[in-house]
Amino acid sequence: MTLAFDIDSAAKIDVTPEGSDYDIVRQVIEMLSLDYREQPSLDSIAARLNQSPTQVQKVFTRWAGLSPKAFLQAVTLDHAKRLLGDEGLPLLETALEVGLSGPGRLHDLFVTHEAMSPGEWKAKGEGLTLRYGFHTSPFGVALVMVTERGLAGLGFCDPGEESVCYADMAGRWPHARFIEDRTATEPMLTRIFDPARWQGSEPLRVVLIGTDFQIRVWQSLLTIPMGRAVTYSDIAKDIGQPTASRAVGAAVGRNPISFVVPCHRALGKSGALTGYHWGLTRKRAMLGWEAGKVG
DNA sequence: GGAATCATGTGAT
DNA sequence: ATCACATGATTCC
Structure with a gap:
């Protein structure tokens, strides 16, 4: 495990298996949910992060077990209600x-x-x-x-x-x-x-x-x-x-x-x-x- | 529909 | 006493 303080200098390091993923993931989630109205494309998100779309897609999916798109669906109001609701x-x-x-x-x-x-x-x-x-x-x-x-x-x-x-x-x-x-x-x-x-x-x-x-x-x-x-x-x-x-x-x-x-x-x-x-x-x-x- | 408004129990000051 | 809350229901436009 890498100590937290080491990480920021090393966004490109892929030696740390899971911890550093979150840096990317966090920003993707922020963008997706912040202006989810516009449904920003994977391309535009990747561009803003200075990453290739496939790289972003891969990291995100490894982390969540869900593609960014599926992830977005999983945190919508609709889905939340399903988590809450059924069968009482x-x-x-x-x-x-x-x-x-x-x-x-x-x-x-x-x-x-x-x-x-x-x-x-x-x-x-x-x-x-x-x-x-x-x-x-x-x-x-x-x-x-x-x-x-x-x-x-x-x-x-x-x-x-x-x-x-x-x-x-x-x-x-x-x-x-x-x-x-x-x-x-x-x-x-x-x-x-x-x-x-x-x-x-x-x-x-x-x-x-x-x-x-x-x-x-x-x-x-x-x-x-x-x-x-x-x-x-x-x-x-x-x-x-x-x-x-x-x-x-x-x-x-x-x-x-x-x-x-x-x-x-x-x-x-x-x-x-x-x-x-x-x-x-x-x-x-x-x-x-x-x-x-x-x- | 959505903004404004109230009733509400707990814990910190 | 008073106040800030990771709330929820009601009441106005």
């Missing part, structure tokens, strides 16, 4: 019975989660040691944070923004100790982004650090399967507070373990993507990437 099956509801600290097959990663006690939360990380590291990932630079009990934080940024990203994550537990330790975080990362290794024998351990309300919301998110989505009000209903959809939005936005706790699968009732803490483009990218893995 329970989707949520089931897994909350598992309760705290219960192991279960949640999400598509095999995840066990436990929550910090309210006391531990009030301490704002006092006495807690977090090891962290920056890595390349399919969605840009990833900041991983772990405790002895499991994965505690996962954030994203573009190359060059590492310090902002770190401040964002570290600020959530002001009294915790932070130690840079890439060897501790790396195995976690490779496992998370390799769907082939999901559902393995060893569950991925995850530690939810937040208020009671937030943890209920995050648990609810964990039960959304890949390739499906729910609305903020669905979640509100699921946790027994049907009028709290807005509060749910706020809690979803504070999710410290993005992607693993699939907050990108929460959409507005209309199917609009509404927002994403690490940038809407990344939310689109995750949704489209998953569409490629599931289809």
Whole structure:
């Protein structure tokens, strides 16, 4: 794996298998979605990126499992509604019975989660040691944070923004100790982004650090399967507070373990993507990437 | 239809 | 107390 800071100088290097793809992919997604009205052609996009159309097509498809055109379709309102809508099956509801600290097959990663006690939360990380590291990932630079009990934080940024990203994550537990330790975080990362290794024998351990309300919301998110989505009000209903959809939005936005706790699968009732803490483009990218893995 | 407006729960200050 | 929200429904043009 290449360190994030090395990448920018080396857009042409094709030695790094997946991480650098995202640089191109991100820009393609941005263009496609920014002026999607005009449906810009592959040629014009490639031209703006100083790449050949076939190169762009190839990189994009390798990354997403979907051609740029199919990708665009996968993130339209239409498709989003399909992710939300059909069959009105329970989707949520089931897994909350598992309760705290219960192991279960949640999400598509095999995840066990436990929550910090309210006391531990009030301490704002006092006495807690977090090891962290920056890595390349399919969605840009990833900041991983772990405790002895499991994965505690996962954030994203573009190359060059590492310090902002770190401040964002570290600020959530002001009294915790932070130690840079890439060897501790790396195995976690490779496992998370390799769907082939999901559902393995060893569950991925995850530690939810937040208020009671937030943890209920995050648990609810964990039960959304890949390739499906729910609305903020669905979640509100699921946790027994049907009028709290807005509060749910706020809690979803504070999710410290993005992607693993699939907050990108929460959409507005209309199917609009509404927002994403690490940038809407990344939310689109995750949704489209998953569409490629599931289809 | 689309803009403006309200009711709303939570968490930070 | 007050305020900002990754919402959603209603009410006006």
